[in-house]
Amino acid sequence: MRRSLALVVVAALVCSTQGVPVKPPARAANRFPDGFHLGAATAAFQIEGAWNEDGKGESIWDHMLHAQPNLTKDSGNGDVAADSYHKYKEDVQLLVGLNANCYRFSLSWPRILPTGDTNVINQAGIDYYNNVINELLANGIEPMVTLYHWDLPQELQKLGGWPNIELADYFLEYARIAFENFGDRVQLWLTFNEPNMFCNGYSSATDFAPGANASGIADYMMAKTILLAHARVYRLYDQHFRFKQRGKVGITLDGAWYEPLTNSKEDADASERQLQFEVGLWANPIFSSQGNFPKVVRQRVAANSKKEGRARSRLPTLSPSEIHLIKGTADFFGLNHYFSSFITSGSSGQEPSKLHDAGVVTSTIPGYPTAYWITDVPWGLRKLLNWVHDTYPGYPIFVTENGWADPPGVLNDTGRIHYLRGYVSAILRAINEDGVPMIGYTSWSLIDNLEWMDGYTMKFGLYSVDYDDPERPRTPKASVAVLADIYKNKAVPWKDFENANTTPPS
Numbered sequence: 001m002r003r004s005l006a007l008v009v010v011a012a013l014v015c016s017t018q019g020v021p022v023k024p025p026a027r028a029a030n031r032f033p034d035g036f037h038l039g040a041a042t043a044a045f046q047i048e049g050a051w052n053e054d055g056k057g058e059s060i061w062d063h064m065l066h067a068q069p070n071l072t073k074d075s076g077n078g079d080v081a082a083d084s085y086h087k088y089k090e091d092v093q094l095l096v097g098l099n100a101n102c103y104r105f106s107l108s109w110p111r112i113l114p115t116g117d118t119n120v121i122n123q124a125g126i127d128y129y130n131n132v133i134n135e136l137l138a139n140g141i142e143p144m145v146t147l148y149h150w151d152l153p154q155e156l157q158k159l160g161g162w163p164n165i166e167l168a169d170y171f172l173e174y175a176r177i178a179f180e181n182f183g184d185r186v187q188l189w190l191t192f193n194e195p196n197m198f199c200n201g202y203s204s205a206t207d208f209a210p211g212a213n214a215s216g217i218a219d220y221m222m223a224k225t226i227l228l229a230h231a232r233v234y235r236l237y238d239q240h241f242r243f244k245q246r247g248k249v250g251i252t253l254d255g256a257w258y259e260p261l262t263n264s265k266e267d268a269d270a271s272e273r274q275l276q277f278e279v280g281l282w283a284n285p286i287f288s289s290q291g292n293f294p295k296v297v298r299q300r301v302a303a304n305s306k307k308e309g310r311a312r313s314r315l316p317t318l319s320p321s322e323i324h325l326i327k328g329t330a331d332f333f334g335l336n337h338y339f340s341s342f343i344t345s346g347s348s349g350q351e352p353s354k355l356h357d358a359g360v361v362t363s364t365i366p367g368y369p370t371a372y373w374i375t376d377v378p379w380g381l382r383k384l385l386n387w388v389h390d391t392y393p394g395y396p397i398f399v400t401e402n403g404w405a406d407p408p409g410v411l412n413d414t415g416r417i418h419y420l421r422g423y424v425s426a427i428l429r430a431i432n433e434d435g436v437p438m439i440g441y442t443s444w445s446l447i448d449n450l451e452w453m454d455g456y457t458m459k460f461g462l463y464s465v466d467y468d469d470p471e472r473p474r475t476p477k478a479s480v481a482v483l484a485d486i487y488k489n490k491a492v493p494w495k496d497f498e499n500a501n502t503t504p505p506s
């Protein structure tokens with residue numbers, strides 16, 4: 001980690017009234033740079049509801065949770081969710097109450113294209129997102145739009161879903177419609193949210209839609225489709241939209257931090273290997289100078305495939321022209337981060353699976369606050385930001401998700417307050433002390449929502465939503481005032497900043 005960098009100084013030299021150049025004061029370590037995006041994030045399926053209203057088509061999540069309601073912990077589904085489809089104006093006011101200058105949300109592909117294809121364009125869906133975007137802008141909040149946050153049109157699942165390479169074409173046409181309709185006002189685009197997570201839908205029958213169980217095979221096949229789809233959308237934007245819309249296009253990848261269990265080289269290698277399987281599988285083709293899937297991933301999947309008696313690797317090949325097409329297709333690096341764990345070399349995960357191919361064993365880092373699968377280790381994010389910057393230099397990083405979960409009913413959310421103070425401070429240290437280039441932070445999540453397989457039992461919202469009330473009233477949790485203060489002052493209060501756990505114990 002580069003700790004030696006002096007505090008970053010504000011922009012360029014300015015002139016005094018006498019015309020003598022004077023240096024502006026150095027920015028304090030607890031302050032964000034000018035123009036930094038600060039806000040909150042959500043996703044269409046998790047908040048909108050109105051699952052079949054105004055011409056919306058069925059998504060793979062609608063389909064799976066209707067067919068097998070018991071898959072979620074509380075049999076919850078997305079039919080009504082937080083009803084943001086009808087309550088978006090109220091939700092924009094929640095962002096105002098948070099002093100947010102940015103809101104990350106996703107478009108529901110089947111709300112815009114009910115069949116997934118351009119044969120039916122649902123104007124009501126386009127109107128809805130226009131309303132959301134206009135309401136945000138009228139309140140001084142910049143929209144950041146994710147094109148795909150996991151709700152594939154069910155009609156495209158009938159074609160096999162993401163492992164079918166043809167889906168890249170469908171995604172391209174959907175993105176074109178989004179750029180055409182919203183790109184005059186949207187400057188921040190993300191193609192995909194966390195492919196490494198939604199590929200679970202192709203490696204397990206019960207964990208994520210569509211529940212297609214082909215572990216270690218389909219989840220690698222879809223990587224090729226996703227990377228080509230992402231790259232083609234980026235190139236489409238470059239060729240047809242960038243000159244007039246002047247926005248930025250990125251992708252959001254999820255990464256935990258894997259702290260080597262011991263000082264051994266073996267454990268350091270295990271950490272790097274896991275990061276390459278989790279982040280590098282998607283990032284290396286886009287953000288590295290050589291492109292392609294990471295070497296360690298190619299070698300290990302090929303070796304295991306051979307051992308299993310297969311004729312070829314379970315990991316698809318990218319041709320030289322595909323490598324070239326994908327390389328460099330991002331204006332920034334979107335990163336979602338929630339937790340850290342210890343890691344050591346070993347064997348875990350079913351055979352075949354990505355985890356088994358990685359050859360690692362993880363364990364909880366003791367001594368830190370935990371909730372569900374989250375461990376509150378702020379220095380882990382600082383290390384991960386440094387790793388991303390060192391591994392893929394030249395790309396500004398936007399932390400597009402980061403947050404804490406409570407069980408239902410917690411309004412005095414002291415766990416979330418501790419977590420947010422720590423993680424926002426870790427970001428500030430990465431920027432101001434380590435020299436990591438960063439452009440934004442959107443906390444997960446604006447409101448309590450459908451937490452995928454956990455249904456409504458796990459609450460990530462800054463604002464609580466009462467799911468027993470058909471009106472779905474929103475109430476600020478205690479963390480809203482804390483984050484609103486940070487967002488207003490563009491700084492973490494000095495005492496909280498100093499107390500945050502941003503440096504690993506030696």
Ligand code: BGC
Nearest residue numbers: 043193194197336401444451
């Ligand atoms: C996803 C969100 C999810 C959050 C908490 C991320 O993996 O993008 O949709 O709710 O983490 O699990």
